[in-house]
Amino acid sequence: MDVIYVDNNATTKVAPEVLEEMIPFFGDLYGNPSSMHTFGGIAGQKIEQSRERVAALIGAAPEEIVFTSCGTESDSTAIRAAIQSNPDKKHIVTTRVEHPAIKSLCEHLAKKGYRITFVPVDRKGRLDMDVLFKSLTDDTAIVSIMWANNESGVIFPIEEIVQQVKERELIFHTDAVQAVGKIPVDVGTLPVDMLSLSGHKIHAPKGVGALYVRKGTKFSPFLIGGHQEKGRRGGTENVASIVGLGKACELAIDHIGEQNGRVGKLRDILETGLLKQIPQAMINGDPENRLSNTTSISFEYVEGESILLLMDQDGICASSGSACTSGSLEPSHVLRAMGVPFTAAHGSIRFSLSIYNTEKEVDFIIEKLPPNIARLRTMSPFWKENG
Numbered sequence: 001m002d003v004i005y006v007d008n009n010a011t012t013k014v015a016p017e018v019l020e021e022m023i024p025f026f027g028d029l030y031g032n033p034s035s036m037h038t039f040g041g042i043a044g045q046k047i048e049q050s051r052e053r054v055a056a057l058i059g060a061a062p063e064e065i066v067f068t069s070c071g072t073e074s075d076s077t078a079i080r081a082a083i084q085s086n087p088d089k090k091h092i093v094t095t096r097v098e099h100p101a102i103k104s105l106c107e108h109l110a111k112k113g114y115r116i117t118f119v120p121v122d123r124k125g126r127l128d129m130d131v132l133f134k135s136l137t138d139d140t141a142i143v144s145i146m147w148a149n150n151e152s153g154v155i156f157p158i159e160e161i162v163q164q165v166k167e168r169e170l171i172f173h174t175d176a177v178q179a180v181g182k183i184p185v186d187v188g189t190l191p192v193d194m195l196s197l198s199g200h201k202i203h204a205p206k207g208v209g210a211l212y213v214r215k216g217t218k219f220s221p222f223l224i225g226g227h228q229e230k231g232r233r234g235g236t237e238n239v240a241s242i243v244g245l246g247k248a249c250e251l252a253i254d255h256i257g258e259q260n261g262r263v264g265k266l267r268d269i270l271e272t273g274l275l276k277q278i279p280q281a282m283i284n285g286d287p288e289n290r291l292s293n294t295t296s297i298s299f300e301y302v303e304g305e306s307i308l309l310l311m312d313q314d315g316i317c318a319s320s321g322s323a324c325t326s327g328s329l330e331p332s333h334v335l336r337a338m339g340v341p342f343t344a345a346h347g348s349i350r351f352s353l354s355i356y357n358t359e360k361e362v363d364f365i366i367e368k369l370p371p372n373i374a375r376l377r378t379m380s381p382f383w384k385e386n387g
């Protein structure tokens with residue numbers, strides 16, 4: 001299917017080089033990496049090569065990488081490991097704009113008696129650092145702050161946060177699922193204790209992720225079972241996908257310049273082109289400090305879902321900042337936390353680009369979207385009243 005895919009924060013295309021390296025492990029090389037024989041050992045060695053490649057992307061030592069099934073599992077493992085290692089501590093610090101992988105788990109833990117500080121953000125999606133630092137206490141079991149936001153693209157000042165958290169000798173985890181591969185990440189210079197990443201955001205397949213666990217961090221496995229991953233995650237490894245993740249990490253090192261160069265320029269062309277032609281449109285987020293591939297734009301007085309449908313008819317794939325819950329369209333918790341006005345939050349669209357996008361595709365979106373917004377507005381009673 002021929003599509004213009006600008007929804008790369010949702011998932012990415014598997015890179016052809018990644019697929020090529022994975023295929024033998026679906027076919028001839030089906031051995032179990034834990035087997036004693038040489039045949040299984042081939043899979044085992046390939047997993048270790050992948051561990052080295054993942055480690056190289058984030059400046060870790062290979063033995064600090066634990067393979068998981070996804071970013072969500074990495075996040076859950078980190079938080080559960082911290083609270084199990086510190087059973088007397090009953091406080092968790094996180095933000096109001098985390099991905100549900102962290103948000104829902106924290107809400108669940110709140111029902112089990114944990115006190116959760118959800119640090120607020122301002123209108124541009126920037127963290128309230130004062131609230132964050134004041135919330136840290138000796139009772140804090142873990143501080144978990146995402147590195148970059150999946151909706152607004154806003155990058156949090158992780159360096160500054162980690163420094164303060166570590167001065168108090170507290171455990172720090174970052175959900176770096178949207179940061180890895182898009183901005184430089186180096187745990188060699190940044191003393192985070194744990195860091196989550198996910199394969200399908202960086203051109204590896206879905207269903208594979210990794211958790212970085214700094215050497216010496218108290219850890220307990222989330223999946224208790226066999227001795228895989230040095231006893232840190234039971235379950236026979238998803239060999240082909242781990243191989244894919246390793247290759248994707250290797251490619252990501254080569255592509256990070258392009259992400260922040262060419263892809264950033266394409267995002268800017270898209271954003272400028274749309275804002276120039278469409279009145280009452282605004283950027284959600286901090287233009288000074290965002291992922292170079294992401295823009296969240298609100299088109300006032302139209303429904304995001306209707307915009308998506310019309311874009312879909314033109315073969316353009318993006319996301320809206322609202323979701324249909326119990327028959328009504330609810331703006332996302334991220335846009336609500338940022339205080340985006342109701343009429344704008346409803347009409348917000350996230351475009352997230354990748355190295356596979358071209359200027360021709362961006363021009364096509366700039367050509368197609370403005371008349372569609374104008375058309376939707378002619379049907380909007382809110383636009384007639386306020387536009």
Ligand code: PLP
Binds near residue numbers: 071175177200
């Ligand atoms: N964290 C962030 C910031 C994400 O954007 C996502 C996925 O969208 C996840 C966690 C979950 O990753 P996965 O889909 O691999 O479980």
